Amino acid sequence: MSKESRRQIIAGNWKMNKTSLEAKEYIEKLKSFLLPHKSEVYLAVPFTALSLASRIAENSSIKIGAQNMNAAASGAFTGEIAATMLIDAGASFVILGHSERRQLFGESDEVVNMKLKRSLEENLEPIVCIGETLEERESGRMQEVLERQISQTFADIIDADMASLILAYEPVWAIGTGKTATPEVAQEAHAFIRKVIAKKWNPTVAEEISFLYGGSVKPDNAKELMLQQDIDGLLVGGASLAPDTFSEIVDAQATIPQL
Numbered sequence: 001m002s003k004e005s006r007r008q009i010i011a012g013n014w015k016m017n018k019t020s021l022e023a024k025e026y027i028e029k030l031k032s033f034l035l036p037h038k039s040e041v042y043l044a045v046p047f048t049a050l051s052l053a054s055r056i057a058e059n060s061s062i063k064i065g066a067q068n069m070n071a072a073a074s075g076a077f078t079g080e081i082a083a084t085m086l087i088d089a090g091a092s093f094v095i096l097g098h099s100e101r102r103q104l105f106g107e108s109d110e111v112v113n114m115k116l117k118r119s120l121e122e123n124l125e126p127i128v129c130i131g132e133t134l135e136e137r138e139s140g141r142m143q144e145v146l147e148r149q150i151s152q153t154f155a156d157i158i159d160a161d162m163a164s165l166i167l168a169y170e171p172v173w174a175i176g177t178g179k180t181a182t183p184e185v186a187q188e189a190h191a192f193i194r195k196v197i198a199k200k201w202n203p204t205v206a207e208e209i210s211f212l213y214g215g216s217v218k219p220d221n222a223k224e225l226m227l228q229q230d231i232d233g234l235l236v237g238g239a240s241l242a243p244d245t246f247s248e249i250v251d252a253q254a255t256i257p258q259l
């Protein structure tokens with residue numbers, strides 16, 4: 001399978017921003033801004049906006065999802081939310097293991113692995129994030145860290161599930177810092193991740209899985225990133241907060257001739 005046949009996804013991650021009314025206005029605008037595009041458009045909204053956002057996005061090319069969930073099916077976990085509740089509120093996907101969850105809320109690879117298994121069990125499509133910190137990169141441990149994250153985060157995931165999930169590479173040093181990985185640096189990491197997956201699962205799985213790059217993606221670097229052989233989509237934080245800017249990123253992808 002070549003890059004052309006892998007799924008192309010442009011995903012926005014609003015993080016802790018927007019009320020449901022703001023979400024409604026945003027999605028209505030985004031729908032009117034989007035030109036015909038080949039990529040799938042995903043929006044990870046706050047829990048409280050899921051219900052209204054998914055209703056407004058109905059019958060459009062925009063998929064609505066969440067930014068986190070608990071690994072348990074239900075139970076005494078005050079303040080947590082289960083996969084079935086996200087689905088009930090209109091989510092069709094969930095971001096798991098975002099670096100902010102790992103760094104600020106102490107989520108380990110093992111916890112992300114349990115969440116991943118639950119999301120697959122409930123048919124809630126996972127976008128699973130991995131990525132190294134600046135310190136790990138500068139001390140020459142990037143490959144070791146990525147390899148560990150892949151082995152542990154995706155432990156026991158069978159070939160078919162692995163091939164169909166979405167993996168996001170987000171170098172922690174590029175998130176919200178304005179420091180984008182250059183397209184070459186991002187490509188190098190993506191190619192390495194694909195190689196590790198080919199070794200741990202098999203080459204077919206590695207060829208099928210869609211990889212998103214995330215970290216300071218903007219309209220002016222989106223196209224160059226998307227042109228890289230192993231980058232199939234983008235996970236956009238800050239630049240997804242305004243519908244005109246986000247639609248420019250989706251459009252940048254749409255203008256790539258060979259896609």
Ligand code: PGA
Nearest residue numbers: 175176215216236237238
């Ligand atoms: P950023 O965030 O685009 O604001 O760097 C990306 C992310 O955290 O998903």
